[in-house]
Amino acid sequence: MKIEFSQAVHELKNADKILILTHINPDGDTLGSGFALLRALRKMGKRVRLLNGDKINSKYNYLFEDLEEDEFDEEFIVSVDVAERKLLGDALSEKYGDRVDLSIDHHESSRRFAKKTYCEPHSASCCEIIYLIIKALGVETDSDIASCIYTGCSTDTGCFKYSNVTVRTHLIASELIAAGADHSRINVRMFDTKSMNNIMLERMCLSSLEFFAGGTIAVISVTQAMLRESGTDKSALDAIKPITRQIEGVKVGVTLREEEDGVISVSVRTDEDVDAAAICANFGGGGHIRAAGCEIYGKSIEKAKTEVTEYIVTYLNK
């Protein structure tokens, strides 16, 4: 059931022995939302604990390292920033998936798996919603809560860079800094820190960078050997894929990646004038207008690169 903001606040006000669930591949928004809510509810005298189905990257430790553990049988379960049940991860989904009382979320794609769902799809982050809920609960935003909320506001907007930022996002950020959020240190951790493995992968990827069609197509090729040598896995490519399209004059950015089984996975990013999904459809793939993907079977990465770039040249000349 879809509920209103005031009902979500009411549910939390009346709850106790609360279990908060966050999503797998935990990011700054789900963790910031979860630990801000945990801190606020504890300040109200409630017993609260939080579970995550995955390993939490140590860069997020400041969100919770001062907190004490608590063990109790939960009477109320709330999920934050979890768009669908399977994003709880297998173990938590199995154990709690059909018992979630309240889901608080901001995804367009949010599916109602909980008994009650409060979703604001136009909110830049789930943390924005959690902040307003904490205010409505009458809990003062201390500096720890402010830092948790700030983390989600900042990470889900690329540090206030993306088009999802609204008037409200900046208003909340100003209130969080006034409340003592450790904003610049958080931003250094989130945006200005790279692991040595990731920088070594970036170096290899830039070395592989090639241009075609007068600089309108840029291609990065990532082999299994590169991932092995840099000590990274495919998740490190999230930071690599945007590089090609950031280059001036590039209309189509392509990242080719050799999978363990030899399949070539292709990620295509385009500027406003080119349909990435249409390009990928030619190879049996699909996606969005500006970001799409496909897979190429039984070809070397070199051969796949030739086929994909040749098709894109034809496509651009249409």
Next chain:
Amino acid sequence: MKIEFSQAVHELKNADKILILTHINPDGDTLGSGFALLRALRKMGKRVRLLNGDKINSKYNYLFEDLEEDEFDEEFIVSVDVAERKLLGDALSEKYGDRVDLSIDHHESSRRFAKKTYCEPHSASCCEIIYLIIKALGVETDSDIASCIYTGCSTDTGCFKYSNVTVRTHLIASELIAAGADHSRINVRMFDTKSMNNIMLERMCLSSLEFFAGGTIAVISVTQAMLRESGTDKSALDAIKPITRQIEGVKVGVTLREEEDGVISVSVRTDEDVDAAAICANFGGGGHIRAAGCEIYGKSIEKAKTEVTEYIVTYLNK
């Protein structure tokens, strides 16, 4: 003479035939300040023109491309974001340097070269001050003015990332977005666009990256050949220098650059525990605790690298 905010507003209110001067190597803050002020004063019916002593990078064209030129003998000269006279550039400094009526600035290092100076050293950008002046002048912030002001607010804070961001910065950003600032498109232009030359330089610099002392020292070496081959000049290194210190575990990041005359210019960036100025002092240089520099004469870049890294190893072991 140092003046108060209200006096600065008063000066502008009473002025006409106004010439606005911006600083050389023009950035988003000086240009955003200048064109926002020009637009606002023109809305008041005044004649206003703007001069810059340098070539303006085309990425800033949206700040002024709809504006009409105007020619008149100036009766009042105002500089924005210009910390000292020589930053007007030789030609403008020669012609107008001792005739500036009002300087509006936010630099700690601001020197009073104008007849009257209004400086807020704690303002994250000059644009924040200009915005408040425009409001005080009673001019409505339209979407063009908002985009100009937003540009300075965003570029001088690394898109709201740096420690100079205050409660006021975010409050103003929220008002600018409400007024129609084209925020996400501006941020793509400013932060997610790299020239092909710059990306080629970055590729060469990452290829040159070396680690010493168990990964606590990272060194990038830039030769004249690299600048030539990539078609860049030393200004492109502004984007390169922060890379070394962003790597996890690195305490000292060094960028060595071969000058045209063979001198090796050394830039040292450190984390909180290491004094960059002390390291550079050993080579006759100096600077700040976390960013300093020195020059090494009569040595190859390889030899300079060995000397500098060996000294840093000794320094870290002290």
